[in-house]
Amino acid sequence: MPLNPLLDQRLLKDLLLVLDLAGTFVFAISGAMLGVRRRLDIFGVMVLSFAASSAGGIARDVLIGATPPAAISDWRYIAVAAAAGLVIFFWYSPLSRLQTPILVFDAGGLALFAVAGAEKALAFGLNPLMAALLGMLTGIGGGITRDLLVARTPAVLQGDLYAVAALLGAGVVVVGHLLGWPVVPTAIGGAMACLALRLVAIRRGWSLPVARSDEDQG
Amino acid sequence: MPLNPLLDQRLLKDLLLVLDLAGTFVFAISGAMLGVRRRLDIFGVMVLSFAASSAGGIARDVLIGATPPAAISDWRYIAVAAAAGLVIFFWYSPLSRLQTPILVFDAGGLALFAVAGAEKALAFGLNPLMAALLGMLTGIGGGITRDLLVARTPAVLQGDLYAVAALLGAGVVVVGHLLGWPVVPTAIGGAMACLALRLVAIRRGWSLPVARSDEDQG
Amino acid sequence: MPLNPLLDQRLLKDLLLVLDLAGTFVFAISGAMLGVRRRLDIFGVMVLSFAASSAGGIARDVLIGATPPAAISDWRYIAVAAAAGLVIFFWYSPLSRLQTPILVFDAGGLALFAVAGAEKALAFGLNPLMAALLGMLTGIGGGITRDLLVARTPAVLQGDLYAVAALLGAGVVVVGHLLGWPVVPTAIGGAMACLALRLVAIRRGWSLPVARSDEDQG
Numbered sequence: 217m218p219l220n221p222l223l224d225q226r227l228l229k230d231l232l233l234v235l236d237l238a239g240t241f242v243f244a245i246s247g248a249m250l251g252v253r254r255r256l257d258i259f260g261v262m263v264l265s266f267a268a269s270s271a272g273g274i275a276r277d278v279l280i281g282a283t284p285p286a287a288i289s290d291w292r293y294i295a296v297a298a299a300a301g302l303v304i305f306f307w308y309s310p311l312s313r314l315q316t317p318i319l320v321f322d323a324g325g326l327a328l329f330a331v332a333g334a335e336k337a338l339a340f341g342l343n344p345l346m347a348a349l350l351g352m353l354t355g356i357g358g359g360i361t362r363d364l365l366v367a368r369t370p371a372v373l374q375g376d377l378y379a380v381a382a383l384l385g386a387g388v389v390v391v392g393h394l395l396g397w398p399v400v401p402t403a404i405g406g407a408m409a410c411l412a413l414r415l416v417a418i419r420r421g422w423s424l425p426v427a428r429s430d431e432d433q434g
Numbered sequence: 435m436p437l438n439p440l441l442d443q444r445l446l447k448d449l450l451l452v453l454d455l456a457g458t459f460v461f462a463i464s465g466a467m468l469g470v471r472r473r474l475d476i477f478g479v480m481v482l483s484f485a486a487s488s489a490g491g492i493a494r495d496v497l498i499g500a501t502p503p504a505a506i507s508d509w510r511y512i513a514v515a516a517a518a519g520l521v522i523f524f525w526y527s528p529l530s531r532l533q534t535p536i537l538v539f540d541a542g543g544l545a546l547f548a549v550a551g552a553e554k555a556l557a558f559g560l561n562p563l564m565a566a567l568l569g570m571l572t573g574i575g576g577g578i579t580r581d582l583l584v585a586r587t588p589a590v591l592q593g594d595l596y597a598v599a600a601l602l603g604a605g606v607v608v609v610g611h612l613l614g615w616p617v618v619p620t621a622i623g624g625a626m627a628c629l630a631l632r633l634v635a636i637r638r639g640w641s642l643p644v645a646r647s648d649e650d651q652g
Numbered sequence: 653m654p655l656n657p658l659l660d661q662r663l664l665k666d667l668l669l670v671l672d673l674a675g676t677f678v679f680a681i682s683g684a685m686l687g688v689r690r691r692l693d694i695f696g697v698m699v700l701s702f703a704a705s706s707a708g709g710i711a712r713d714v715l716i717g718a719t720p721p722a723a724i725s726d727w728r729y730i731a732v733a734a735a736a737g738l739v740i741f742f743w744y745s746p747l748s749r750l751q752t753p754i755l756v757f758d759a760g761g762l763a764l765f766a767v768a769g770a771e772k773a774l775a776f777g778l779n780p781l782m783a784a785l786l787g788m789l790t791g792i793g794g795g796i797t798r799d800l801l802v803a804r805t806p807a808v809l810q811g812d813l814y815a816v817a818a819l820l821g822a823g824v825v826v827v828g829h830l831l832g833w834p835v836v837p838t839a840i841g842g843a844m845a846c847l848a849l850r851l852v853a854i855r856r857g858w859s860l861p862v863a864r865s866d867e868d869q870g
Contacts, residue, residue, distance in 0.1 A: 251591070257642035259598060260591030274497070279710070281719030283499030284560060291563045305645045342720060345727045360801075365578075367587050369803050373687075373696030380695060424693035427741045469809075475860035477816060478809030492715070501717030502778060509781045523863045583796075584805050 236332060237296050239325035244269040244300035245311075246322055247362045251301075252308045254366045258301075264362055265301035266294060272357025276333050276350050280340040319418055326378070327385050327410035330355035331403050334386035344390045351386025352379055355410075375424055377417035385410025454550060455514050457543035462487040462518035463529075464540055465580045469519075470526045472584045476519075482580055483519035484512060490575025494551050494568050498558040537636055544596070545603050545628035548573035549621050552604035562608045569604025570597055573628075593642055595635035603628025672768060673732050675761035680705040680736035681747075682758055683798045687737075688744045690802045694737075700798055701737035702730060708793025712769050712786050716776040755854055762814070763821050763846035766791035767839050770822035780826045787822025788815055791846075811860055813853035821846025 247268025251261035270287035277285035287293040304311060333354025337347035356372050356379050363370040372378050385406040392402030416422070465486025469479035488505035495503035505511040522529060551572025555565035574590045574597050581588040590596050603624040610620030634640070683704025687697035706723035713721035723729040740747060769790025773783035792808050792815050799806040808814050821842040828838030852858070 252645040256591045257593045257644050288564050308645050346724050367585050367803050373692045375693045426693050427688040427744050470863040474809045475811045475862050506782050526863050585803050
């Protein structure tokens with residue numbers, strides 16, 4: 217007997233919300249950890265939590281005209297980010313040893329945000345190329361803002377195979393949209409592709425090439 | 435005999451505009467002073483004036499979809515910011531000795547912007563938690579942008595009891611809104627609460643805690 | 653015999669698009685060159701290409717409420733920026749010797765963006781002062797974002813006569829609008845004025861004054 221389709225729909229929506237908030241949580245942790253390392257006060261740590269978890273989605277929503285952004289109009293995102301900030305503020309030392317689990321969770325957040333960002337951009341009528349790029353921006357924008365707030369060049373611009381994984385996940389969603397694939401399996405496929413590429417890149421130390429330049433940093 | 439209510443309304447509006455422009459002026463001065471210290475040219479000093487005085491309100495307006503932002507559509511804000519920039523550019527040395535009056539005026543600007551920002555966010559239908567946070571953002575966004583433009587970590591993230599005062603002022607407005615208090619006395623109360631907390635924090639050197647971390651800055 | 657007016661219109665529109673994309677290309681090159689010098693990976697170089705070429709127009713469009721911004725909704729802008737990024741990534745060393753042609757092209761991009769930005773702001777009903785300033789922002793916003801992404805104080809804030817040239821070009825457009833001059837010759841005049849001022853400033857080493865300050869950098 218098939219599931220009740222309405223119930224199914226509601227379950228799916230709840231599942232997506234839970235995943236979205238889980239992504240928010242792990243990204244917020246990355247922001248809070250950087251804030252503690254840079255000796256920010258408790259407010260600064262929570263600003264970095266929120267920025268790392270939400271700036272990508274906020275940038276996407278402002279660019280496509282979906283104001284106020286979801287991270288602003290729904291209190292649950294900031295509540296989750298604040299919780300992550302407080303956890304890190306008070307238990308930084310024990311948690312900072314869990315590097316590998318945090319990297320894995322972060323890869324999960326990246327996969328989810330990239331896929332959800334591409335879906336939302338398509339829903340707002342963006343062309344496929346830009347929808348894929350906005351999906352990527354949703355995934356990496358938080359980390360960029362987090363790094364800019366402590367005045368350092370964003371890590372994602374320097375060698376790691378991170379944005380490319382986000383672009384892969386978002387790209388799968390967009391290609392599926394163009395070819396008329398069913399939405400949910402395509403989204404799952406995109407997220408799996410992003411996650412797999414990111415995890416392999418972490419394990420093997422894959423990185424992107426840097427150009428040759430005969431000059432000093434200028 | 436009561437005042438003519440229409441006259442009263444108009445007086446209030448004029449008063450609010452004067453206060454808003456006064457807040458713009460003191461914030462612009464903080465931006466211009468940083469610009470001079472970092473040896474920016476006259477144009478750079480005026481950009482920092484404008485950014486310090488208006489970036490918080492612009493960010494709030496972009497996030498709630500109130501475009502073009504007031505600081506862009508009303509020429510008086512940029513005129514006031516430019517005037518502050520020119521004053522500091524030409525009389526930096528004598529004015530830079532007036533540290534205490536400037537801190538007091540800056541606290542006044544913070545109080546006003548936080549309250550006005552929360553009112554505007556409520557008027558645009560934001561939920562109470564986010565309205566309070568957007569009020570805070572209106573107060574502190576200018577200083578954050580000012581600091582980012584000279585590539586330093588925003589001072590507000592590092593120890594001072596500054597954002598918390600803004601949040602207190604905005605929070606009073608939001609609580610009053612939820613409980614149906616009259617608007618004007620609530621706004622005055624919020625501004626006074628913010629101002630009082632900020633001034634006491636300056637005088638007593640209160641600051642926010644910093645997390646313990648066994649690592650160097652990373 | 654006069655030209656067919658419809659054909660004329662279409663030619664003009666094509667010409668403007670070509671000029672706009674040319675401006676995008678030269679600005680993207682300035683971003684890519686900075687990215688290579690700072691040893692960003694190939695993705696980082698392309699992000700700086702896109703940011704340098706499009707952030708000014710995106711900021712203008714977000715501020716006036718024209719979302720999604722043209723640089724997001726039209727794939728040609730990002731394609732041109734990506735092409736410039738790839739060219740610089742693979743041929744940085746030979747191209748980095750062409751300093752003078754690049755400065756001249758950059759001045760051309762500045763002139764075009766300033767004029768086009770002011771026209772668009774006027775078309776969206778901004779007041780003349782703000783239209784001129786948004787024209788300037790369209791011209792200089794890309795360079796500011798490019799510099800912030802590598803955590804350095806924007807070059808445009810430090811001495812060069814660059815923003816003033818953009819403001820002159822945008823100002824000519826706005827004055828012409830107020831006085832009812834015909835659009836196309838006014839736009840050409842504004843672009844020529846910006847270009848001429850910028851080129852003379854480069855050749856003669858003109859720069860803006862810096863304020864006297866008895867203090868160290870703070």
